[in-house]
Amino acid sequence: MKLGADLKAFEKRLGHSFRDPALLVRALTHSSISSPTRPDNQRLEFLGDRVLGLVMAEALFEADRSASEGQLAPRFNALVRKETCAEVARELDLGAVLKLGRSEMMSGGRRKEALLADAMEAVIAAVYRDGGFDAAKALVRGLWEKRIGAVEADARDAKTALQEWAQARGQKPPSYSELARKGPDHAPVFTIEVTLESGQSASAEAMSKRQAEQAAAKALLLRLEAGNG
Structure with a gap:
């Protein structure tokens, strides 16, 4: 499978060149346009959520070795919540390459926070499946770097x-x-x-x-x- 110009540009923004481009296409496919021959991104979203969680937990554990579990937990929640995932997706202009059904597209699906967050998690999983944990970790740490540094303020409820x-x-x-x-x-x-x-x-x-x-x-x-x- 060859990627079109829009997905090649997204690959460049992402910083990962897929050996299996079908993984990226699946990560960007919403259920509103899926079919038996075109699977949606829900399973990848499930996996990506766990990969993101592990990378963030490790990053926080290493960043502040004196922090208690009670201090780490709200920081973790701030970094992995849907709003944060959607913010990262917007920075990548992920919405522009989402594959949506007509009704979802007409209702503004490319800007919906839930769709962006889910697709971002699916993309993380796609990178994990394509390049392994180290590739996914490098991707997440790069995209979330500034948030990790500022998480103490963001984590405050x-x-x-x-x-x-x-x-x-x-x-x-x-x-x-x-x-x-x-x-x-x-x-x-x-x-x-x-x-x-x-x-x-x-x-x-x-x-x-x-x-x-x-x-x-x-x-x-x-x-x-x-x-x-």
């Missing part, structure tokens, strides 16, 4: 931290409300406001309610820590 801040001062848990939702149904952007019983508030936008809540909580925490709440 802002909603939990804000709730603890409020409880420590005898306040009720923070309340979250949706101020706005814009954009098409397949790619909405949510604006969420968080408010404390004492009146301090902050808002943030994101492509999911959970992300927007976390971003709003983080913004308010930063304001409170700076003494500007």
Whole structure:
């Protein structure tokens, strides 16, 4: 099998030349276009999730040899969560080479976070199957390098931290409300406001309610820590 120009360009962005190009094609094939002769990427996604997890666990273990399990676990979760995988996929412009059925394509599948994250995990598995663990490890470490270095801040659960801040001062848990939702149904952007019983508030936008809540909580925490709440 020979890859087209678009997949050859993706190979270059990825930094891995496939000995078996069919693996890459399968990793990029969504179930909406699969058939008995064209398998989708779900099995590879399952495998890639485990490969990513092992590489990240080892990277964190080596990066901070004094960290406890309780410190490592949230860092690990921040690195392997779907949102992070989708961010990496966007940096690679993976959406441009996803193979989708017409209905999925028309509904904006190339930009959907879940599809991007799943395909990213499948691509990791494809590299693992094509070149072995060392090749997959090099790929993941390269793509996730800057995130590994910044994971301490990313791993902080802002909603939990804000709730603890409020409880420590005898306040009720923070309340979250949706101020706005814009954009098409397949790619909405949510604006969420968080408010404390004492009146301090902050808002943030994101492509999911959970992300927007976390971003709003983080913004308010930063304001409170700076003494500007």
